Amino acid sequence: MRVVLAGCGVIALLTAVECVSAGHEVVLADQADIPFTGATSFDRHRVLRALHPGDLATTSAAVGAHHAWIELEHLLSTAFYEQSGALTAVAAGEATAVRDLLNAAGSKAEVFGADELAAEFPHAGFVPGTGAVFESHAGILLADRVLAACAGWLRWRANAELHPHRKVIGVDADRAEVRLADGGILRGDAVLLAAGPWSRELLAPELARELVLHRQTLLYCDVPPADAAAWAATPAITSLGSTGGAWLVPPVAGTPLKLSAASACRVVDEIGGPTAPSWWREHLIDTFTALIPGFRRDWLIDTRDCHYLARRSTLGPMLAVLGDRVLSYAACGGSSFKFAPLIARSLAARLTGAAPAPTGLEPLDRPLVRASGVHPIRPALRGVS
Ligand SMILES: Cc1cc2nc3c(=O)[nH]c(=O)nc-3n(C[C@H](O)[C@H](O)[C@H](O)COP(=O)(O)OP(=O)(O)OC[C@H]3O[C@@H](n4cnc5c(N)ncnc54)[C@H](O)[C@@H]3O)c2cc1C
CATH class of the missing domain: 3.30.9.10 (D-Amino Acid Oxidase, subunit A, domain 2)
Structure with a gap:
């Protein structure tokens, strides 16, 4: 499958690594450099703490994330x-x-x-x-090293295309394609919007208001x-x-x-x-x-x-289904970096039609937010064009 990813922070980059590792093709577009120093993910460090007081499922998931990061260091041959x-x-x-x-x-x-x-x-x-x-x-x-390692690994894969400085302005969920500010179109079999704090700009108003x-x-x-x-x-x-x-x-x-x-x-x-x-x-x-x-x-x-x-309702991340195999994942503060390997595994499975393994994390294991109305994408396209 060909998976188009809009945004190249930790969520999209790790999802791309998952997809490529499973034999799929990925196309990544970011509004700026890849990685971008202004992305939320781009900092000297992010903390992985397993403890979520009173919550065994999330604490166990975080322990799983600890092990997943160690595996990723091996895959990407980088200490971070x-x-x-x-x-x-x-x-x-x-x-x-x-x-x-x-x-x-x-x-x-x-x-x-x-x-x-x-x-x-x-x-x-x-x-x-x-x-x-x-x-x-x-x-x-070491967050900046994580992003550099993922981008570097993807650059050397024949089935990964990286498009820095190509801003996405909308997504057509029926066609699984994203529209770019330069007039280009990136078409795939599946699309992930992972635009970090900019996610509201790419979502229909009823979803954007939730964030x-x-x-x-x-x-x-x-x-x-x-x-x-x-x-x-x-x-x-x-x-x-x-x-x-x-x-x-x-x-x-x-x-x-x-x-x-x-x-x-x-x-x-x-x-x-x-x-x-x-x-x-x-x-x-x-x-x-x-x-x-x-x-x-x-x-x-x-x-x-x-x-x-x-x-707004959970203070956590929001996963939205915009169409068949078109997803938006708006990460949140405090925990989306540390959980990124688990989030990426789950998103990659959903995008490519594999059964997502339970992560123990909301909202990945729960019913997803669906955009209301006949079609969730048109209003977003109207809003940004
Ligand atoms: C102060 C602070 C401390 C934190 N501490 C922790 C912590 O200790 N542990 C933890 O687990 N998490 C922590 N987090 C949360 C975590 O850093 C974020 O949830 C995570 O990095 C978000 O990753 P992302 O890939 O979704 O977004 P980002 O890293 O922001 O990436 C989004 C990318 O999308 C691109 N983009 C945006 N719009 C477009 C567009 N229209 N077209 C193309 N590209 C676009 C951007 O340029 C950017 O590169 C913290 C967050 C903050 C703010």
């Missing part, structure tokens, strides 16, 4: 997964249940009391009195040389136990320390540039000055804003 483990602050009364959940999902886990945590990670900035759970089947994905755009500010820092060894031995920290939901990614494999917080995420109307507004930068500087011992603003080497979509 630092298996550093992850630490998450949890209330003392919940630590044992969290550890048991992780063990049941197939990950090793260890509880750190507040004193142990403060002694082991004094530099990290956990809120005093907080305990945490360490999970071993977790770590840091809410979020923007988040990130700080990138160099740590003082005296602390470098301690930071290098630190796992990903997905919660420091603060009320604002502060988290950090330690400097691994030559990357900077990355800092952000749930409180630095807001709903916006439109995709803006990557420059972080000063108010949000200062908010994060204040947040981490209060948390990390010795943190100073001159640690800062860069700031960036990123965007993602989330489905």
